[in-house]
Amino acid sequence: MAKSIMLQGAGSNVGKSILMAGLCRAYSRRGLAVRPFKPQNMSNNAAVTADGGEIGRAQALQARACGAAPLVDMNPVLLKPETDTGAQVVVRGQRRATVKARDYGKMKGQLLPEVLASFHRLAQTCDLVLVEGAGSPAEINLRAGDIANMGFAEAANVPVVLIGDIDRGGVIAQLVGTDAVLSEADRARIKGFAINKFRGDPSLFDEGMTAIATRTGWVPLGVVPWFSDAWKLPAEDVMDITSSKGKGLKIAVPRLSRIANFDDLDPLAAEPNVEVVIVQEGAPLPGDADLILIPGSKSTIADLAHFRAQGWDIDLAAHLRRGGHVLGICGGYQMLGRWIHDPDGIEGPAGSVEGLGHLDVETTMKPAKTLALTAAIDISSGATVSGYEIHIGETTGPDCANGWLQVNGALHGAQSPNQRVRGCYLHGLFASDAFRHTSLARLGGTPGVSDYEASVDETLDRLADHLEACLDLDALLAMADDGHKGA
Known part of the structure; x- marks a missing residue:
């Protein structure tokens, strides 16, 4: 069985998907067979898989970063919003039902066995499974029956690293506040933390890292500076699409x-x-x-x-x-x-x-x-x-x-x-x-990009270099090892 570690966010849009892609490429370059996994995603930006289903586009990019074909087991539950209150539920790549949000709350617990089966099948094919959460574990009102964050982590016995987004401000409160509202068991599952999207000199946040570590007991893994080439990777949200302004x-x-x-x-x-x-x-x-x-x-x-x-x-x-x-x-x-x-x-x-x-x-x-x-x-x-x-x-x-x-x-x-x-x-x-x-x-x-696919892979390599320089990837991998021993 592969080692595993789960990235969860202290809020939505903290940059987990991009970090996951970079980590997939970085650990793959170290010679590990790596696979991405997201128990539950909500997105209308889907990809068709090699085994004839559909998964979130972000997981397809992460699979590419690993040098692997995208498979339905990488994202066993995909929610595709159809109205403001309802979504199509795709399970292992195929449409299962269309339900209201309230009804899905009752349904998701029934999906946990299928999610775990996908996770274990994937884990049998590789050395390391990098797991991505959805939203935030601080949404404790959603904890009962959860399959996206701590509910999955508990069921699969996977250790967690929490990611904070400093670009939005209040990142110390994000992380320390998450620690404060979680149950004792969920708190104990978090082994480390990292700060994402820092602009400027990261050393200016040294005291902030110490403050978070002191109040939570989590291991600081590093501060990730803003990655300016992120726009060159396929976007998960249409508002992340950036292009040249006023040219051509x-x-x-x-x-x-x-x-x-x-x-x-x-x-x-x-x-x-x-x-x-x-x-x-x-x-x-x-x-x-x-x-x-x-x-x-x-x-x-x-x-x-x-x-x-x-x-x-x-x-x-x-x-x-x-x-x-x-x-x-x-x-x-x-x-x-x-x-x-x-x-x-x-x-x-x-x-x-x-x-x-x-x-x-x-x-x-x-x-x-x-x-x-x-x-x-x-x-x-x-x-x-x-x-x-x-x-x-x-x-x-x-x-x-x-x-x-x-x-x-x-x-x-x-x-x-x-x-x-x-x-x-x-x-x-x-x-x-x-x-x-x-x-x-x-x-x-007048076209200006001669090889688009190569440019995506070059950007993934630069992202992996970026993370190697600012995160303690050895410590992160050691946390995955510890979690596996307890399984």
Whole structure:
């Protein structure tokens, strides 16, 4: 059985996922077989796995950092929000149910055996399992039946390291306060702590580290300075996407209320001559955009209503009148058609909704979800593209005869007769350098990143170097060893 250690946060968004990716790469470079594990994640940014399921995009990046293929056991429970109060529950890569938040509270305890089974299967394949918590263990109102933080750590007998985010301020209170509210058993499970996102000279926080260690008894593992290249890694949250400002092409992306699988934006944001603008609700789509990209959605019909409520349908029509280009991916593709039919009421009341009408296609929602790793050829350039599909619904219509991709010899996607409006179900298109370069040139732009995938791996190596320099990775590994001996 592998050694294991769990990173939990003193709050949400303390940077656990990025730290995990860096640790995965750092320990892998030491010759260890490392695997990431997150018992429960909540995200609409998913990845399709080699074994035919879906997991959180962050765990797929962490698997990449380990040099391993992403597997469903790396994230056995994935919650995909569909409304403000309900989410789709994905267990071991497959949809299990759609439940309200209150009902999930009763359900999650029943999922613990499946979570533990995934953890133990993973542990049999490697030397070290790095486990990521969700939210914070300080949310003691959620402790009963917990599978995301201390509930899992207790059940699997995994030691914990607590991460604090100093960029938000009040980090001493975050960590000492967490220690104060936890039960005695949960407190004893925390072996060490680290501080993340420090700007400036880390030695200025030496007294703070001493204060935390004195009040908690935890071992200080180090202060992690701000990692300025984090934006070059695939983003877990759409608001983490950063690109060049005011340079070259402008690609406008409306932030849908249930935006999903927006990793299509990462390679574009990495281009130095492209500005990716995430348009917030209430703001117009910019009139000087070269391309409007409508991304994926977890709830296409609801997001279509949201799109219209912002007046974006009017902005989109004006953009096309000016000769602009539009690309819809997955849910965005469905919205661009004439109709969306939902006869079984999968996304709400059964019925049909009129689409934006810029593609002569119609989509019918069906219960079965398509999950596939897909290779395609861009017909116009001949570029080979590797990506994934993750959607419900089938799209047909006259513009599908103008499909601009080829998958297994068949046309895929649709485009308008003037070729300025395109749609498809294939995510990950722009990670293909040849396709991205051709697409930017088609818009009049100049590509600047010659090998996107290599740039991601180079950034992971720099992140691992960063953590090796500021964290006591030997002490962290020794804590994992101690936890295993007690199992």
